[in-house]
Amino acid sequence: MTVSIRLDAETEKRLADLAKQTGRTKSYYLRELIERGLEDLEDYYLGNEILERVRKGEERVYSADEVWAELGLDD
Numbered sequence: 001m002t003v004s005i006r007l008d009a010e011t012e013k014r015l016a017d018l019a020k021q022t023g024r025t026k027s028y029y030l031r032e033l034i035e036r037g038l039e040d041l042e043d044y045y046l047g048n049e050i051l052e053r054v055r056k057g058e059e060r061v062y063s064a065d066e067v068w069a070e071l072g073l074d075d
Contacts, residue, residue, distance in 0.1 A: 005030075
């Protein structure tokens, strides 16, 4: 998939300098950033959605004791 983004001049310069100094492409580093950062973004945004459902009473919350009992670990 091809994606196009606009970077401010300073960010583009830093990216170009990094690529030049390491012999890798700018695309390599952009892929790295996306792959490493995507999990954090998923955790943040999807977690916020669940938190909002909890606040609205739409999502069941279990205590640690309930979880331990359900898993048979409460002995």
